Amino acid sequence: MPLVTSTDLFKRAYDGKYAIGAFNVNNMEIIQGIVDAAKEAKSPVILQVSAGARKYAKPAYLKKLVEAAIIDTDLPIVLHLDHGEDFDICKQCIDDGFTSVMIDASHHSFEENIEITKRVVDYAHNKGVVVEAELGRLAGIEDDVNVSEKDASYTDPDQAVEFVERTGVDSLAIAIGTSHGAYKFKGDPKLDFARLEKITSLLNGYPLVLHGASTVLPEYVDLCNKYGGNIPGAQGVPEEMLKQAAQYGVCKINIDTDLRLAMTAAIRKSLKEDPGNFDPRKYLGLGRTAIKDMVLHKITNVLGSSCTL
Template sequence: MLVSGKEIMAVAKEKKFAVPAFNAGSGQLLNAVMEACEEAKSPVMIAIHPDELSFLTDSFVDQVKYLANHSKVPVCIHLDHGASYEQVIHAIQLGFTSVMIDASHLPYEENIEISKKVVAAAHPVGVSVEAELGTIGDTGNTVEGGVSEVIYTDPKVAQDFIDKTGVDSLAVAIGTAHGIYPKDVDPKLRLDILEEIEKATDIPLVLHGGSSNPDEEIAKAVTMGVNKINISSDIKIVFANKLREILNSGNSEIREPNVLFPDCMKETKKVALEKIKLFNSIDQAKHYFN
């Protein structure tokens, strides 16, 4: 069932769980996470970054739509980290049901203006809008990008931003970073800031870049008002590691995709199921059907 971001997260906010948003950078990743969500009866957001879309081409969205329309769980197609108004409009035209405009690196008033402009274009056609306030860190080579130093979301201005833009969900910066942290870095979420933001705002909150944060912190964040969590590095790393193992096995005759990829997809599915459980999203699909 294809739904909007607003629809999928409204239930998550009411029932106190987080919808997993998996970055599907290939058809194999897409099928693996969809299998996991069907098995776990979990709603899902299939997130596609503009760089991923450029690689996959626009036709990939039709594949996602097909799976969504034939799925027994709610599925939202989400543009992850749209960097411009033009990228967002293109995604809407392709059939995305949720878009993110990430102008968090711009001055506050400019972030408001472009986010407001996106809302004005998206809402009339039933597309939800996510924006970001504060900055998410970046640990290295990720499509999502980020900054080297996190600027925490200011709880005092969060609701002002929501009121002025009309966005449906807000990505908050509370100490996460895209990618996997170096071994000598011990990441820690600022749950105190999250608590203040949740008290000050009235829409679902989104967490980006939590790959290296301890599971107990992520689980706690869900109980404190995070209703969508992005997963990219975790599923891609296990896929790539398994593929390396297969390619380095010594059998140079292995070449068929249906031989190379199934075991990689199994590893991806395992991680997806772990995340679904961590986010308290198992068996939550039932709340979307009358």
């Protein structure tokens, strides 16, 4: 099966009130853990590449690893550019065979965001590639994305309608209270579901995207800290809130931090318990298993995309 776009996957997700997991990938073990879980759950999956991943692993290596995952699993896989910073990087990824790209011009004015997004949409659609954009700004840090709380802003529902109509973008990442990184909330977690419901009602049938949606699962934070880590007070989006978001048109939920925590916890535990181990296959293999277990849990118990193939 070749790489696919998200168009049909999102339509089915919207109608079925579930979400497709979009997982950030950086190396072979992470990709294998994700797709092994998706294969077991019989779920489509989105593998997404950030600026940090491109710098670390190089695009050519990541593309070939994803191609290997398709051969190994025969899953419907979307290869997606996460937070493309400008037209040029989106064009490069489209030309390199990505089936989906995100143009993140949310730090520009509303009119500039429309102009930049429309340019990417026109080029991508001519190549059969779908485009995600962002309106509103999430706080937090993830790779090259760094937005302070004072610069964060929620998505305006009326602007969302105008933005979609004027750009022709295929999906829209909205800001309703999630944030990037492991420290998403200082107090009780809260998402603006009234805003989400209004956006969904106005766009009616249109796929929305939730960034910064890792749960920061306490068991992995605790394991990291127990075996030498220092991640105090980390807090993510409760899983019940993610389930609720899928009821209101959120068809794609981005998960990165939970992958990092799961893998790091397993590796820290392994090396602490067996300090004589210097075989990367052993401790990276345990990290891969931890990722598979975490992703399987997300797909089956949170996202709802299990057994949808």
